[in-house]
Amino acid sequence: MSQYFRDTLDILEAEAIYLIREVAAQFERPVMLFSGGKDSILMSYLAHKAFWPGKIPFPLMHIDTGHNFDETLSFRDQWMKQIGATLIVRLVEDSIRLGRVKEEEGPNPSRNALQTVTLLDALSEYKFDCALGGARRDEEKARAKERFFSFRDRFGQWDPKNQRPELWNLYNGMKRPGEHIRAFPISNWTELDVWQYIQRENLEMPMLYFTHQREIVRRGNVILALGAYNTLLEGECSENAWVRFRTIGDMTCTGATESRAECLQDIVNEIAATRVTERGGRADDQRSEAAMEDRKKRGYF
Amino acid sequence: MKNAAAKKEAALVKTRDLLRFTTAGSVDDGKSTLIGRMLHDSKQIFQDQLDQLAAVSKLRGDEKVDLALLTDGLRAEREQGITIDVAYRYFSTTRRKFIIADTPGHEQYTRNMVTGASTADLAILLIDARNGVLTQSKRHGIIASLLGIPHVVVCINKMDLVDYSKERFDEIVQEYKEFALKLNVKDLEFIPVSALMGDNVVSRSSNTPWYEGLPLLQFMESVTISADRNLVDFRFPVQYVIRPHQDFRGFSGSVVSGTIRVGEEVIALPSMQHSRVKGVHFYKKEFQEATEGQSVILTLEDEIDISRGDMIVRRQNIPHVENEFEAILVWMDERHDLSTENRYILQHTTQTTQAFVDEVVYQLDVNSLHRAAATTLSLNEIGRVKVTTARQLFFDPYDRNRWTGGFILIDPDDFRTVASGTIRHSSRSTIDELKKKQRKERLETDAPPREIQWDPGLVALEDRVRKNGHKPLCIWLTGLHGAGKSTIGQQVEKKLFDRGCQVVRLDNENVRRGLNADLDHTRVDREEYVRRVGHLCRLLYDYGNVVICTFASPLKSERARVRSMFTEQTFVEVHVDVSLTEAERRDSKGVYEQARGGKARGLAGVDVPYESPVDPELRLDAERCDAINNAERVIEFISELI
Numbered sequence: 005m006s007q008y009f010r011d012t013l014d015i016l017e018a019e020a021i022y023l024i025r026e027v028a029a030q031f032e033r034p035v036m037l038f039s040g041g042k043d044s045i046l047m048s049y050l051a052h053k054a055f056w057p058g059k060i061p062f063p064l065m066h067i068d069t070g071h072n073f074d075e076t077l078s079f080r081d082q083w084m085k086q087i088g089a090t091l092i093v094r095l096v097e098d099s100i101r102l103g104r105v106k107e108e109e110g111p112n113p114s115r116n117a118l119q120t121v122t123l124l125d126a127l128s129e130y131k132f133d134c135a136l137g138g139a140r141r142d143e144e145k146a147r148a149k150e151r152f153f154s155f156r157d158r159f160g161q162w163d164p165k166n167q168r169p170e171l172w173n174l175y176n177g178m179k180r181p182g183e184h185i186r187a188f189p190i191s192n193w194t195e196l197d198v199w200q201y202i203q204r205e206n207l208e209m210p211m212l213y214f215t216h217q218r219e220i221v222r223r224g225n226v227i228l229a230l231g232a233y234n235t236l237l238e239g240e241c242s243e244n245a246w247v248r249f250r251t252i253g254d255m256t257c258t259g260a261t262e263s264r265a266e267c268l269q270d271i272v273n274e275i276a277a278t279r280v281t282e283r284g285g286r287a288d289d290q291r292s293e294a295a296m297e298d299r300k301k302r303g304y305f
Numbered sequence: 306m307k308n309a310a311a312k313k314e315a316a317l318v319k320t321r322d323l324l325r326f327t328t329a330g331s332v333d334d335g336k337s338t339l340i341g342r343m344l345h346d347s348k349q350i351f352q353d354q355l356d357q358l359a360a361v362s363k364l365r366g367d368e369k370v371d372l373a374l375l376t377d378g379l380r381a382e383r384e385q386g387i388t389i390d391v392a393y394r395y396f397s398t399t400r401r402k403f404i405i406a407d408t409p410g411h412e413q414y415t416r417n418m419v420t421g422a423s424t425a426d427l428a429i430l431l432i433d434a435r436n437g438v439l440t441q442s443k444r445h446g447i448i449a450s451l452l453g454i455p456h457v458v459v460c461i462n463k464m465d466l467v468d469y470s471k472e473r474f475d476e477i478v479q480e481y482k483e484f485a486l487k488l489n490v491k492d493l494e495f496i497p498v499s500a501l502m503g504d505n506v507v508s509r510s511s512n513t514p515w516y517e518g519l520p521l522l523q524f525m526e527s528v529t530i531s532a533d534r535n536l537v538d539f540r541f542p543v544q545y546v547i548r549p550h551q552d553f554r555g556f557s558g559s560v561v562s563g564t565i566r567v568g569e570e571v572i573a574l575p576s577m578q579h580s581r582v583k584g585v586h587f588y589k590k591e592f593q594e595a596t597e598g599q600s601v602i603l604t605l606e607d608e609i610d611i612s613r614g615d616m617i618v619r620r621q622n623i624p625h626v627e628n629e630f631e632a633i634l635v636w637m638d639e640r641h642d643l644s645t646e647n648r649y650i651l652q653h654t655t656q657t658t659q660a661f662v663d664e665v666v667y668q669l670d671v672n673s674l675h676r677a678a679a680t681t682l683s684l685n686e687i688g689r690v691k692v693t694t695a696r697q698l699f700f701d702p703y704d705r706n707r708w709t710g711g712f713i714l715i716d717p718d719d720f721r722t723v724a725s726g727t728i729r730h731s732s733r734s735t736i737d738e739l740k741k742k743q744r745k746e747r748l749e750t751d752a753p754p755r756e757i758q759w760d761p762g763l764v765a766l767e768d769r770v771r772k773n774g775h776k777p778l779c780i781w782l783t784g785l786h787g788a789g790k791s792t793i794g795q796q797v798e799k800k801l802f803d804r805g806c807q808v809v810r811l812d813n814e815n816v817r818r819g820l821n822a823d824l825d826h827t828r829v830d831r832e833e834y835v836r837r838v839g840h841l842c843r844l845l846y847d848y849g850n851v852v853i854c855t856f857a858s859p860l861k862s863e864r865a866r867v868r869s870m871f872t873e874q875t876f877v878e879v880h881v882d883v884s885l886t887e888a889e890r891r892d893s894k895g896v897y898e899q900a901r902g903g904k905a906r907g908l909a910g911v912d913v914p915y916e917s918p919v920d921p922e923l924r925l926d927a928e929r930c931d932a933i934n935n936a937e938r939v940i941e942f943i944s945e946l947i
């Protein structure tokens with residue numbers, strides 16, 4: 005193999021780092037969103053790499069729904085120390101208290117939709133003009149047309165018809181006051197790429213991604229973890245199963261998968277052979293086929 | 306068992322490279338079906354996606370699962386039943402990862418096709434075997450060629466509907482090949498397929514025993530793309546300067562082409578300052594070399610001033626540094642047409658500058674390559690234009706380098722991206738290019754070409770000296786802008802003239818009007834400036850004149866170059882000495898202010914250092930003595946020399 009051979013992971017890494025640096029160079033007040041999941045961990049790690057030996061020249065921000073798995077927050081704080089990043093936290097809880105949003109009715113309300121308001125409020129509070137997000141195009145059909153630099157109008161809305169063509173490696177980040185850009189440096193990564201890279205770089209990941217035993221309930225074809233924010237509905241019964249998570253988000257709607265994957269290699273093997281998409285396990289996406297597209301138009305990531 | 310296969314897959318993927326491709330076809334040629342087929346047959350479709358497809362297909366009343374639905378994203382499009390934007394999909398085999406930029410083929414969507422094509426290594430063009438080569442099929446080829454996609458695969462689809470006829474296939478291939486002679490495509494392939502039935506998509510079909518080539522997917526897995534990379538011209542547009550502490554100043558960016566090694570000599574554009582590569586850094590590691598496609602940080606041996614938008618290149622391999630060039634422009638804005646009156650923002654590599662499109666040379670018909678006169682371009686129209694930018698761009702022609710040859714235009718009011726362009730060449734003609742190259746070479750040596758002899762004519766220098774009554778001489782006044790060089794020069798000229806001397810004066814103001822009108826303030830051009838003036842001075846000297854030159858000439862090297870053209874006693878260097886503060890105070894035209902504000906360049910004492918002469922023939926104190934007195938001193942000094 006020639007010394008100039010570069011494999012997929014090298015190419016994706018270089019592309020993401022290029023984009024993260026473009027954001028730092030083109031914007032006055034960028035911020036990187038951090039959810040605690042693998043994509044956020046990956047993206048913040050790439051930012052850490054991009055500016056080394058300098059520090060990441062912008063803060064990270066976590067919009068905390070309050071419905072976290074215990075491990076998520078401790079992992080988050082530890083990780084920030086490790087990469088030397090500054091973290092801002094905004095709570096959906098506060099938006100509810102201030103009457104900016106209303107908690108969903110019914111048992112085990114999901115706060116996934118509510119976090120959009122908290123996010124938009126935080127963006128304007130800090131006058132952030134660009135938010136980096138860890139979304140990937142392979143996650144969902146509506147994401148397939150997302151740009152690296154996604155333009156949002158003054159209301160934080162995404163208009164699929166009003167996106168800028170992106171050619172070569174030229175990203176147009178110019179905007180008028182009030183408008184902002186969401187930038188997605190890992191757009192071209194697939195779930196398998198993410199795990200292979202994590203394995204290659206030997207990153208420590210939250211234990212939730214690995215197999216463990218937990219109390220779960222099967223709701224439709226989704227497996228949900230039981231806990232304070234997720235209790236049994238009438239007529240349901242719980243079971244104890246070996247599971248792991250493919251995504252980590254709001255506990256109320258993040259589905260688990262049955263798995264015995266103990267290490268990164270096991271996860272890579274499992275994903276290489278899997279027959280279900282990552283979001284197949286997300287309760288909120290299954291509500292309607294165009295679910296994601298609707299949420300995105302309103303400003304969801 | 307499944308796990309064993311997965312392990313094998315996981316082991317193999319480590320050395321998988323990446324191929325980006327784009328697809329184009331007219332509505333109903335079967336593009337979506339073909340992509341769906343590739344994803345499906347290479348087992349890239351997840352069970353829940355299939356279930357969803359089955360449900361939607363059923364809802365629509367289709368009997369079979371419609372694979373085309375897989376690649377069809379937004380609801381608006383679903384309603385119209387066509388794809389209207391660029392959608393990206395991913396799949397991989399054991400050998401390669403593929404990124405598909407899926408774009409619609411209708412003329413109305415030329416802009417999307419161009420976008421998808423800009424980064425593609427390969428294009429799949431679909432032709433319906435029943436319809437043969439249509440206008441659209443030609444258009445897709447033209448766009449692939451304009452955007453420099455190295456590999457084009459023409460899939461002749463729906464072979465099942467023409468009974469897998471070899472004759473039909475050959476006929477279409479023949480016709481397309483003839484047309485493609487006009488294109489600039491390095492590698493053109495033809496494959497007979499049926500997207501619906503799966504013939505020759507993933508595996509070879511028994512329905513086409515006459516076809517000897519590879520099935521589509523195998524072809525895409527094996528096509529060599531490494532040879533398409535430009536590993537020759539090192540270009541490093543600086544993205545972001547990283548300066549964590551005093552001891553580290555790194556320039557981050559992507560090596561868009563070429564390679565560079567530690568220790569190699571580089572030059573920074575536009576300052577033209579030289580240095581050597583000290584280190585290639587990436588995260589906690591240091592490397593000996595950086596290659597095309599890598600995002601790295603470079604450190605240099607010397608502290609030279611470099612910021613975002615500058616470009617680091619090899620000293621012996623410099624791109625074009627120009628602010629006028631010709632390009633092929635694709636207009637992408639539906640709201641306003643191109644206007645030659647408008648000022649646009651131009652984004653190129655990591656720099657942005659203002660630009661005017663001065664002229665539409667012609668409009669290109671994307672269906673026929675026919676050229677037509679035009680004064681503007683509308684959405685999806687393509688034309689050749691002349692562009693002038695406020696700052697110089699560092700570019701290569703697009704055929705040579707996609708990353709330094711492509712640019713976008715942005716509307717300065719709402720910041721929408723309104724056009725994309727590919728640079729063909731600089732506006733100076735090729736003859737000019739050649740001359741410039743020779744000029745540069747000449748600069749290195751400065752010796753007259755051997756084959757050219759000095760023509761003494763019929764009037765010898767002695768004759769002139771006898772007639773004039775004095776010897777020729779070169780008086781070279783150097784000093785800061787505002788020191789008083791010109792005023793002193795004028796006085797000296799007048800006094801000598803009144804005495805009956807044969808005298809001429811060369812001044813910046815006058816040579817800038819014509820002789821040096823084409824030069825700017827880059828280092829190369831400043832050197833050229835002095836070279837030309839020096840030779841002119843020498844010619845005038847050879848014809849018996851006393852030549853008075855008043856040029857700031859701040860660099861020792863510049864003055865030494867002129868001095869080397871004369872012998873001792875025939876060249877008088879006069880330092881018109883004044884402090885920067887005083888020079889600035891005298892400046893009536895606001896030149897210093899402009900330079901400090903970055904509006905003027907190359908001003909001695911501001912962005913070019915003024916290197917005082919160490920040992921001039923004469924030093925004038927211009928701070929305290931006035932011009933008349935100083936002129937007297939010059940006359941006094943030279944009287945014995947002429």
Ligand SMILES: Nc1nc2c(ncn2[C@@H]2O[C@H](COP(=O)(O)OP(=O)(O)O)[C@@H](O)[C@H]2O)c(=O)[nH]1
Nearest residue numbers: 331332333334335336337338373463499500501
């Ligand atoms: N018989 C036959 N029909 C095909 C083939 N490929 C596509 N089609 C049909 O042609 C129609 C248009 O296909 P589609 O993939 O939606 O075309 P697109 O507009 O280019 O994306 C659909 O009804 C397909 O089923 C083929 O190879 N053979």
